[in-house]
Amino acid sequence: MSEVITPREKDYSKWYNDIVVEADLADHSSVRGCMVIKPHGYAIWEKMQQALDKMFKDTGHVNAYFPLFIPKSLFEAEEKNAEGFAKECAVVTHYRLKNNPNEKGKLMVDPEAKLEEELIVRPTSEAIIWNTYKTWIESYRDLPILVNQWANVVRWEMRTRLFLRTAEFLWQEGHTAHATKEEAIAETKQMLDVYADFVENWMAVPVIKGVKTANERFAGADDTYCIEALMQDGKALQAGTSHFLGQNFAKAFDVKFVTKENKQEYVWATSWGVSTRLMGALIMSHSDNHGLVIPPKLAPTQVVIIPIYKGEEGLKKVSDVANDIKKRLQQKNISVKYDDRDSHRPGWKFAEYELKGIPVRITVGERDLANGTIEVARRDDLTKTTIQLTELDNYIENLLTEIQSSLLQKAQARMKDLTTRVDTYDEFKKVLDSKAGFVYAHWDGTPETEEKIKEETKATIRCIPINNPLEDGVCIYSGKPSQQRVLFARAY
RNA sequence: CGGGGUGUAGCGUAGUCCGGUAUCGCGCCACAUUUGGGAUGUGGAGGUCGUCAGUUCGAAUCUGGCCACCCCGACCA
CATH class of the missing domain: 3.30.110.30 (C-terminal domain of ProRS)
Structure with a gap:
């Protein structure tokens, strides 16, 4: 049993925090409310990005990038949206620092470098994007516009939690423009389906698709669709949202197009997003008191090989086999790490990779060499099996599939119970x-x-x-x- | 922004009431023995005790200001 993680039954929030920090996913930074996403955490996020990005491209979307800063006058154009975010905006007022004459070696904001117009650090990008779309759209032939951007946004939250709520977070935001209401609504629903598909089939987290009530709706939207997931402690987590924006932004930014019948009409809009909050959903869905559990399809390393040996020549013999295993698995497109570090003993490595959630562990020792076997351990249920080295390739490939579906089934059963x-x-x-x-x-x-x-x-x-x-x-x-x-x- | 709490080595802490120059564990470095579930021994490095000022012969310890972070509330993907 790991001593570094607070047991889930004892203190769920602490357990969550311990997993994030001890599994090397992220850490608090010296900026209040902001986190450092560490390589292991970022690698998982990258896997999510890759899968989602492909799904977006497959549904006809393209990526672009819009500015971090939004002039205040643009930001306030869509009133409801501006109002909704007003209380949590970071604002840039100056563009220069200077040496502080009263304190040597210190800098101060140069009062002479005040901006004509304040810039809002984007809490979301509808404003800047619709201000841009105005210049892109003239006729029905310019529609639809199906753009996504991967970006960071800032929402000045009072209380933050790693991944679940931070002042700055990473996300993608899709912003589409359509000629008809029906098409925009279809897009909104399509992207909701994409999210549900991703969260269930990649993250192994079941979700409920639905519509938000007026109270919970995105500010500036006519309808907000969402996917809701259920965490182990019985609390719900909104995992993604897709908004039908009606003509609200088109009217606010005066974005009209000419129809086939040569009439002027306002454009219909959608926006949709998922964020690094998904990391929180992933952690809280599968992990246990030993640490993180990552579904194989999102694991940056799917299999880790640990050698057990006596002396240098022992290591060499085991390594020959381990490297061969690695090569064979890699040919099956399985990501493998062989940890032959001499600085830690096997038991330490077992605990370490369990903590980090690597789905499958292969142990090769000199005893196995004699028998032509290896020991395979599953992270999700912590069981161990000894198999013949000859069955390796298919066994591991099937095991990864099996773990992926078993995680989803367990989560589905839990959601049903709860x-x-x-x-x-x-x-x-x-x-x-x-x-x-x-x-x-x-x-x-x-x-x-x-x-x-x-x-x-x-x-x-x-x-x-x-x-x-x-x-x-x-x-x-x-x-x-x-x-x-x-x-x-x-x-x- | 309200209410509560905490700041001592990379991390976790003792010492604070009762002032005398900082304790222990983990981690780190070196060497040796080890290696099938978080090894053991020996030696070693690492601290302006959050910060500024005051009291005192002397402050981690007493007094005051400031700063940071955490928890609980209001707000939220």
Whole structure:
């Protein structure tokens, strides 16, 4: 048992934080609220980026890059959006420093270098992008525009948590422009499906697709679609969002196009994003008290080989076999690391790679050499098997597939266990306090009721699930009639 | 921004009440023995005790200001 990780049962937040730090994913930086993503963490993010980027390209999108800074006048153009983000914006007011005459060796902001117009550090890029699209779009022939950008954004959060909420974070934001409402809505839904597909099939995290209520909607959107995942502690995590922006930004930035019939019309818009928050979802879905568990499809290193030997000639003999194993697996497109460092003993390495979540560990010792075997250990269920070296290639390839699907199945089973239907407010509160998780309950559809429930229980409506079955009932709070159950949970 | 707490070696800490020049563990470096689940021994390096000022012969310790970080609330992907 690892001593470096606080047990999950003892303190879930501490457990999470310990995993992030001890598995070398990220660290607090000397900038308040900002983190350093370390190589192991960044490598996982890169795997996510690669998979998502391909999915975006496969659905016809292209990448571009827009500026970090947004002039205040552009930022405020779409009123609701500006208002929504106003409280958490970093603002650039000056462009120069100078030596402080009163304190040698110190710098100060040069008061003479004040900017004419303040620049907002982007919390999201709709403003700068729609200001640009205005110049790109004239006719229906210029549409659709299907652009994505990989970028960093800044939201000045009061309380931060590694990956889940940091002042600066990495994400992708897709911004599309369409000639018709129908096409824009189809795009919004398509990207929601892409996200759900990615999160389930790459991250092995099941999600519920749905629509946000007015209260939870993105500022400036007509509709916000989301995927909601459920963490091990029964709290929900919004894993991705896709917004149907209507003509709000087109109107704010005066982006019109000429139709086939030679009429002027406002452009329809969408935007959609996922962020490094996905790292948090990944960690909180699969990891255990031994450390991180990474699904094979996202593991930067899928297999690690550890030698066990006596003396230098022992190491040499084992290394010959280990290097051969490495080569064979690499030919199968499996990423392999052979750790022949002499500075640590095998037991130390076992614990280390478990902590870091490497899906499969192969141990080769001199005893194996004699028998033509190797020992294979799975990270997800910590079981060990001895196999014949001759079966290696297929065995490992199948094992990686098996681990990937087993992780998803386990997460699906957990989500099912942690989902409850309730019919009364008392029951609702009891479930939230005793087992947490997703709670399906009737709601009268008013923002007031939603707000009251949030105040009293800290639970929010995560979404109204897509294709939600209609069912007559009464609101658990107000007793008014309701046509469907919505998805409640306490959330990150 | 409110309420609470903490700053001592890379990390975790003792010492603070009662002032006398900093303890222990992990880690790090060297060498040796080790290597199938976080090895052992021996030797070694590493500190302006968050910061500034005050009291004192003398401050990690007492007093005051400042700074940083953490936890709980309001806000949030």
